[in-house]
Amino acid sequence: MASTLIHDRELFDCLRRHPGMRRLRGSFDFLLGHPVWWLSFKTGDGQKAFRGFLEASHEIWHDPRLRGQFAHQVFGAVKKRSRDLKPYVFRAPSNVAGWCMPLVHGERVIGYFGVSGIPKDTRAEVLSLLACHVELIVESCSKAEELKRLSATVRPRAIALSTVHTVHRIINSTLNLDELISRLAHLTAQVLRSNRCAIYLVEKPKTGVESLPGRPPKRPSALLCRAMVGYPRNRDKRERIAFGSAAEGRVAKTARTILRRKFLCLPLIDEDVIGVITVSIKKDGKEFTHFDQEILTTLAEEAVIAIKNAQLYEEQKKVTLGTIQSLAVILGTRVNNVVSPEAILRVALKVAEELHLGEEDTQALHYATLLKDTAKIGIPDEILRKPTKLTGEEYQLLRDHPIKGAKIVQSFESLQPVVPFILYSREKYDGSGYPKGLKGEGIPIGARILAVISAFEAIVMGRPYRDRASLEEALAELLKNAGTQFDPKVVEVFVRVVKREGSAKLFKETV
Amino acid sequence: MAPRPPKQKKRPAPMRTKIHRKILTFFVENQGSIDTPRGVSTWVNEGLGPVRAALEDLVKDGFLKAHRTSSTVAYSSALDDKGSKRLSARLKKR
Numbered sequence: 154m155a156s157t158l159i160h161d162r163e164l165f166d167c168l169r170r171h172p173g174m175r176r177l178r179g180s181f182d183f184l185l186g187h188p189v190w191w192l193s194f195k196t197g198d199g200q201k202a203f204r205g206f207l208e209a210s211h212e213i214w215h216d217p218r219l220r221g222q223f224a225h226q227v228f229g230a231v232k233k234r235s236r237d238l239k240p241y242v243f244r245a246p247s248n249v250a251g252w253c254m255p256l257v258h259g260e261r262v263i264g265y266f267g268v269s270g271i272p273k274d275t276r277a278e279v280l281s282l283l284a285c286h287v288e289l290i291v292e293s294c295s296k297a298e299e300l301k302r303l304s305a306t307v308r309p310r311a312i313a314l315s316t317v318h319t320v321h322r323i324i325n326s327t328l329n330l331d332e333l334i335s336r337l338a339h340l341t342a343q344v345l346r347s348n349r350c351a352i353y354l355v356e357k358p359k360t361g362v363e364s365l366p367g368r369p370p371k372r373p374s375a376l377l378c379r380a381m382v383g384y385p386r387n388r389d390k391r392e393r394i395a396f397g398s399a400a401e402g403r404v405a406k407t408a409r410t411i412l413r414r415k416f417l418c419l420p421l422i423d424e425d426v427i428g429v430i431t432v433s434i435k436k437d438g439k440e441f442t443h444f445d446q447e448i449l450t451t452l453a454e455e456a457v458i459a460i461k462n463a464q465l466y467e468e469q470k471k472v473t474l475g476t477i478q479s480l481a482v483i484l485g486t487r488v489n490n491v492v493s494p495e496a497i498l499r500v501a502l503k504v505a506e507e508l509h510l511g512e513e514d515t516q517a518l519h520y521a522t523l524l525k526d527t528a529k530i531g532i533p534d535e536i537l538r539k540p541t542k543l544t545g546e547e548y549q550l551l552r553d554h555p556i557k558g559a560k561i562v563q564s565f566e567s568l569q570p571v572v573p574f575i576l577y578s579r580e581k582y583d584g585s586g587y588p589k590g591l592k593g594e595g596i597p598i599g600a601r602i603l604a605v606i607s608a609f610e611a612i613v614m615g616r617p618y619r620d621r622a623s624l625e626e627a628l629a630e631l632l633k634n635a636g637t638q639f640d641p642k643v644v645e646v647f648v649r650v651v652k653r654e655g656s657a658k659l660f661k662e663t664v
Numbered sequence: 665m666a667p668r669p670p671k672q673k674k675r676p677a678p679m680r681t682k683i684h685r686k687i688l689t690f691f692v693e694n695q696g697s698i699d700t701p702r703g704v705s706t707w708v709n710e711g712l713g714p715v716r717a718a719l720e721d722l723v724k725d726g727f728l729k730a731h732r733t734s735s736t737v738a739y740s741s742a743l744d745d746k747g748s749k750r751l752s753a754r755l756k757k758r
Contacts, residue, residue, distance in 0.1 A: 309694070312694050312697050312699075312707065313696075313697075315697075315699055315703045315707075316696065316697050316698050316699060319698050319699050319700055319703065319736075319738045320698060322700075322733070322735070322736055322738070323698075323731050323733055323736070323738055326733035326734055326735050326736070327733070336731070339731075340698060340731065343696065343698060343729075343740045343741075344696045344697075344698060345696060346695055346696050346745075436695075436744060436745045437745045438745070448696075
């Protein structure tokens with residue numbers, strides 16, 4: 154009821170402010186013999202209030218006669234016919250009449266509009282035209298108010314929906330689990346206006362004898378903190394909480410939300426609980442509500458999908474790397490390597506870091522370093538281990554191995570970025586290399602690094618027909634060919650990395 | 665030792681244009697909102713280009729926080745509760 158009253162009041166105020174009301178007086182004043190124009194809210198509040206409303210009409214009509222002159226007379230007429238919903242003429246003292254139009258919205262009267270002091274012989278058509286105009290204004294006000302109310306209801310929800318959609322886009326733009334969880338924690342704290350947010354993921358049980366067939370799989374028993382926002386600095390950022398202990402542990406164990414005045418904790422559920430998300434202490438000091446819980450539930454649902462995607466991606470990356478490493482080990486057994494692949498890989502990644510390579514290029518270089526000799530799988534042992542110089546045909550076979558290697562790697566969809574690194578690893582900086590004779594920056598950066606690494610490896614390892622060189626000799630050889638065979642920038646960084654690490658640290662496994 | 669020049673007072677927060685003020689009003693009224701430039705331009709009913717520029721201005725001035733990813737950038741309020749109330753009062757004053 155109260156809300157209806159508020160709505161009626163808003164509608165009446167809109168009508169009172171409507172410019173059409175003044176225009177109406179301009180059009181009809183002469184026709185009606187300059188009467189007193191008045192407008193009033195509904196009479197329910199009694200005569201005193203009605204008089205107040207009538208006097209307030211002065212704001213619209215600026216007619217000094219309104220001040221108390223007709224209040225008693227108009228109130229009496231309106232009160233007498235309070236059930237009428239259609240316009241009517243009422244008697245007024247002396248030789249004039251009054252006309253009143255109940256302002257109807259739906260089936261309710263929200264107020265009255267009228268003129269007092271019109272000639273008794275005023276034509277009904279004129280009054281009917283006036284009523285039509287007022288009706289149109291009431292309708293226009295009603296529509297405007299409805300739109301305003303609709304906007305007030307829908308807009309906040311649309312904004313909240315847009316926020317959730319934006320959060321979804323932000324968290325799904327990365328497959329790096331750590332980055333994703335950190336972003337999620339910051340965004341959740343922002344959306345819920347909370348000072349603190351923490352995300353815990355279920356700690357995977359270590360695989361051991363329990364995972365053998367016949368034994369039940371080990372169940373996770375603890376949560377590991379993966380992100381904390383707004384907590385004191387001395388708080389352990391890698392906190393571990395056992396299932397059942399503390400609020401977070403209880404939520405993980407029971408998969409039920411905890412909503413307290415200053416704390417809200419929700420489980421992240423896929424098929425089973427995969428973690429929990431907590432927010433605490435609102436920035437405005439208010440309590441957490443069920444609306445906050447609803448928002449956090451929506452965010453948690455989005456988060457679960459993103460977390461599962463990132464976890465799957467990481468697992469897939471591990472499988473790919475494991476396969477590549479196995480392949481590298483198999484390849485390593487075919488050639489009598491002097492330098493261990495691990496040492497070469499370490500150097501390659503440090504060079505990539507110092508050259509500020511992007512994440513994708515670094516990863517591709519990682520794989521390319523392990524796979525650079527893939528094609529050697531097709532070269533007979535007699536050639537690989539030949540103690541004398543190679544014949545032209547044998548040399549051609551070795552020369553083609555980057556192309557064959559690239560072809561082998563090309564068949565793996567996830568290794569596409571590695572292909573150009575391997576394919577162009579025999580290109581020379583001055584353009585005299587093969588297979589395409591690319592020059593300078595035209596050679597992919599990974600291929601330029603790989604070229605230096607392969608050459609270094611070959612010099613340090615020696616060949617069956619050539620003696621091993623010392624580390625210093627190998628670096629000197631690289632520097633000698635910087636700018637012609639190798640990218641000078643890459644050589645500079647490579648030499649710096651190798652010198653900084655020191656031969657003992659880098660090559661102690663073998664040299 | 666040469667006397668230190670007097671510290672210049674930082675210029676008051678720039679509510680430069682109507683768009684800046686509309687964006688600030690939006691984030692004061694919806695403090696938990698995080699939205700893209702297109703979203704904000706819808707809520708403040710202004711063109712995408714000017715809104716994008718104004719959002720960056722407001723990030724530089726410390727009113728908003730930008731969440732940048734490879735595919736998009738989203739903006740949210742960078743003010744705490746007190747800051748928001750102060751800003752709200754200033755906006756109302758204008």
